[in-house]
Amino acid sequence: MAPKLQVAVAGLGRMGARHALNFHNRTPRAELVAAFTPVQKEVDWAHVHLEGVTIYTDYDEMLKHPGLQAVVVATVTTAHAEEAIKGIEAGKHVLCEKPLSTSVEISQSVVDAALKKPQLKVMCGFSRRFDASYRDAFNRMDNGGIGRPSVFRSQTCDKLDPSGFFVAYAEFSGGIFVDCNIHDIDLALWFFGQDSIVKSVVAAGITAVQPELRKHKDVDNGVGIVEFWGGKIAYFYSSRMMAAGQHDMTEIIGTDGKLAVNANPSGTLVELHELTGVRREIPHDYYGRFENAFVTEANEFTAACLDNNKLPFKLSGAVQAVKIGCALQESLNSGQKINFDETGRRLESVKL
């Protein structure tokens, strides 16, 4: 029997638990051998759901798990970079949840660490890259289906969570452009080309439902425009107050056509005709929309590690995405448009 990739997952919170289950149950070529969490409740959960997996409460100890080959970093964002680097330095392949960090410099340090170990597979978990619909759209564009892609619109809009969770979360999330739109930014870089150079960034936002977000310099609705050198524009919307559920969507507009991804959100294929009209429900959260993409991610990461295949996208793009996200967040807060020259170097803006 072919050897399976020996995988550990760091973090067993909401997303970490999903990664752990996906590697445990839905990734035939991987074997989840270890998991790390400092949280007792998560340890208890793991004993029930991750049978046969060694649970560590110390990340460094977990890295020493015998035979371990790969680590999935799915802890809080603030720990991503340090744990990813430790994993790399310990000679493990690393799949790190997005963003690498909310800081451009720290994100870059992960890339630098990875560059020193070129034999390792180090990937940032941009799940939409593994979504069948986005891939379908990309292939159609890549095959010339819409001419030259020119305008890119993308949104990540979360269902309103009235618990106020997002206020506490905003302290470390990096802000709505770094936390939510990072996916849309990454998609723009995918569709426009990973090496696209930003020309300007401008953003605006409001706190429509959670004014407390302002203390963390964040908003619950944000709009941003990113110009790229070479005649391309991306614009983004993110929101924390959708009533009906999570709704991401993307349009890629080319000189000969347009691709729309999830313009018509739906959950199952059921429509209910009732007294008030025709109704359909949509997923409550991004996992309801992207569950299959996460499974594909786990399987493809595993295959790349085992077979020494190229990863589907470069780690350095994750730094570029954070850079754009941070610039949007800065523009949101300063009220200033930020400009860059054709080499991507920031131009000094004059304060009003």
Add this chain to the structure above:
Amino acid sequence: MAPKLQVAVAGLGRMGARHALNFHNRTPRAELVAAFTPVQKEVDWAHVHLEGVTIYTDYDEMLKHPGLQAVVVATVTTAHAEEAIKGIEAGKHVLCEKPLSTSVEISQSVVDAALKKPQLKVMCGFSRRFDASYRDAFNRMDNGGIGRPSVFRSQTCDKLDPSGFFVAYAEFSGGIFVDCNIHDIDLALWFFGQDSIVKSVVAAGITAVQPELRKHKDVDNGVGIVEFWGGKIAYFYSSRMMAAGQHDMTEIIGTDGKLAVNANPSGTLVELHELTGVRREIPHDYYGRFENAFVTEANEFTAACLDNNKLPFKLSGAVQAVKIGCALQESLNSGQKINFDETGRRLESVKL
């Protein structure tokens, strides 16, 4: 200024009033000069809404209105044929609401009367023939867009009217296949060819919400299959209990493709994203769906009368549609399939 067609409308009930307003206000080449209703409430309504129009409470008197050229018959179904024939005999063009009659023989008598006055335009008001979507579908089929049309599915489903109106109505409506599906049957004859010959007819139905319908040998949900000689099948559904609103729809399935008309019903172009999901409203009744078709009907009938143009479809088809509708209704009640030979002559079926 070019002379306008001098038109009278017989009947100012729900549909008659709409015809009257359409000829009064939305048919530039027609002038509504007279209307007939025996109902005082409708006379009062006419004095407010049909300014300048002479209102008669006697149909025969109305026919004598000076200069009258055309009559729209929109009274109760039981009066259609007699009034249409009187109009024809008085030398008027006639637009008669569907069905001509719930009896095949009486329907045929209208055709016979019309045959004696070939210079007159006599048309049965199959409104869907004037609907932009059905015309679009027909043209696509006619241009070969789906190969050879082979299977035809069509439904006319009304919003549930909890008032019980349909029970009283059923006494004279001819039954659900004659009253509702008559449109679908007419469409099948349009798309398959007006001279298609029926091979067999079978139907079934239930009274899910209005058991009193049984006393009029009717149902509130009916399903029927009509085979045509030459390898074509139509199947129909009609209902009186839609919760969300009126929903007609049609599919024409050909050897190379399929046309779907109104598979996704909607009212306006608005969708409401709310806590319970994504919702759209649909029209409450057929007029919400077909208002523009009725206006087109009025204008095209007018133009045909004034310019002596050919009508878009033959009057004899209306008899064929009633014949099929009555056969379906009979099959519903007898439980027997009814067969016809290749000339369309009914074959004797053996009672069980």
Add this chain to the structure above:
Amino acid sequence: MAPKLQVAVAGLGRMGARHALNFHNRTPRAELVAAFTPVQKEVDWAHVHLEGVTIYTDYDEMLKHPGLQAVVVATVTTAHAEEAIKGIEAGKHVLCEKPLSTSVEISQSVVDAALKKPQLKVMCGFSRRFDASYRDAFNRMDNGGIGRPSVFRSQTCDKLDPSGFFVAYAEFSGGIFVDCNIHDIDLALWFFGQDSIVKSVVAAGITAVQPELRKHKDVDNGVGIVEFWGGKIAYFYSSRMMAAGQHDMTEIIGTDGKLAVNANPSGTLVELHELTGVRREIPHDYYGRFENAFVTEANEFTAACLDNNKLPFKLSGAVQAVKIGCALQESLNSGQKINFDETGRRLESVKL
């Protein structure tokens, strides 16, 4: 580590290979230990894709595989019943592809065999029972969302296969109502209640693209109506000539609302706006539509075997579905409506 269900798959053709891969890779609690196929090409395929699985060319030998607990029967339809019965008699849980047989009597023999081994899980593979959308619809109905379900419409329409495959296939398929609509019939029994009693059956069909089907008493487009005692009607459509792809859809119409499943087919969530309009692609075949349902089926069957849980539906329903399918196929060929009394006993019809 918890023991895994030891599973074998019989048949490695199109569907068998999928079952084998699903049990091999996507069913964490199962271990595919054996497979049977007499076809050398499939043996070769298995050696590549089913690593570690013992491949047998004799079904009886496979049944003797040490430790084997469950068998998936996915050979040709004509072998289903015999292999299922052998599996049962050998004390194995059995998941048998639909239909058990194209014969009611033979189908019943599987049920009879299963009744003698009540400790075994024996299930017919009605994959739609595991589809998230159908389950969503069922739960909404079951929770009263549409009042009393009364009319059921369902279709299974396959993409046109110009190779003529279906002609050869029709020799043993049992005909379009047994092969395609069996799913729709099973759904009707699910939604209306497994013990619904048929009152009448009538069908019609044409050979629009493959006239050779007539030699196997089959058609490429079929329409049927099934009345149930108690005021319920189901009507079905099946086709082998869809241009755009596979399109199954179902409507459950109740006294207070309607549920539509897959009324708007789509493949991925991508829409392409191009010169000719807005276009989306739909799945080419049923597996493109139901892949996830098959995976769920594998996992739930496994769990039922391991945990001795109740299966989600009764095996006897599969006989009822075949009985209705065969009656529709008979009606198609005889041109006669077939009636049943309130106990489900067939009434003698009089030949014309």
Add this chain to the structure above:
Amino acid sequence: MAPKLQVAVAGLGRMGARHALNFHNRTPRAELVAAFTPVQKEVDWAHVHLEGVTIYTDYDEMLKHPGLQAVVVATVTTAHAEEAIKGIEAGKHVLCEKPLSTSVEISQSVVDAALKKPQLKVMCGFSRRFDASYRDAFNRMDNGGIGRPSVFRSQTCDKLDPSGFFVAYAEFSGGIFVDCNIHDIDLALWFFGQDSIVKSVVAAGITAVQPELRKHKDVDNGVGIVEFWGGKIAYFYSSRMMAAGQHDMTEIIGTDGKLAVNANPSGTLVELHELTGVRREIPHDYYGRFENAFVTEANEFTAACLDNNKLPFKLSGAVQAVKIGCALQESLNSGQKINFDETGRRLESVKL
């Protein structure tokens, strides 16, 4: 018979001809008595299609037409303001096509002229205000259906016209934000409140298909963000290069829900299932989308004039819309964000 509003139309180009026909044929309470065009081809057209209407080649002469009560100004944009003012000064009601002018000052001069004649009805032709779907959306919002409206997204995207017409047109159009997005801006003012005060404006754009537009300081794809004081944001997209047809759409996002208008564009209700998938066509131009709105506009303007009703929206809003459109266009060309204080007074921005 009630007197009809005596109407003249100035300009018989593409849009003027449509207005003329609408007032001639589809506005029962109006009588088109005169029209003006200096173009011989249009005079000829009028003699065929506007029977009984006096055609003038001099605007001032037309204003003297006996009994004239109202003028529809539908000439080139550069003539709108002058002709509207002349009409007002001659004591005529005026329906002026949008925009009043591409200059804020000139637009204001029309408002000033109207203020001196308060008995006259002077309206800018924002056709979407009369569209059934936008009205439906507005009413739902107004009734609290989405909580507090907070984010507004709207686009006006035209089908690519490869003739290069838009390049010549751009010389006088005022630019894409003034010509196309003026509708979206007006909608934002409608939904957010006519007296909303702009806080900032920023825009970006590209010339993806028509680089010659740069000589008129215009683009073929533009994106803009408008912040309003009070925590509201609108963002806009306009394009001249849609492959599939015209696609306007709008979302109004509130604290409790979202309204989407025309998220799923379609033309008729027909979908074509063919080898390449499922396809629908969409309107080629805005008139295909808004024809009924223009007819409603004609009828409501007429009713307001005859009955001395209030117009549905204030003329001054048209100046506000032009002001925002011009600011977006300026920002597009300067690359600068433009800020306004809470009274709407522009803040000096510092050049880079």
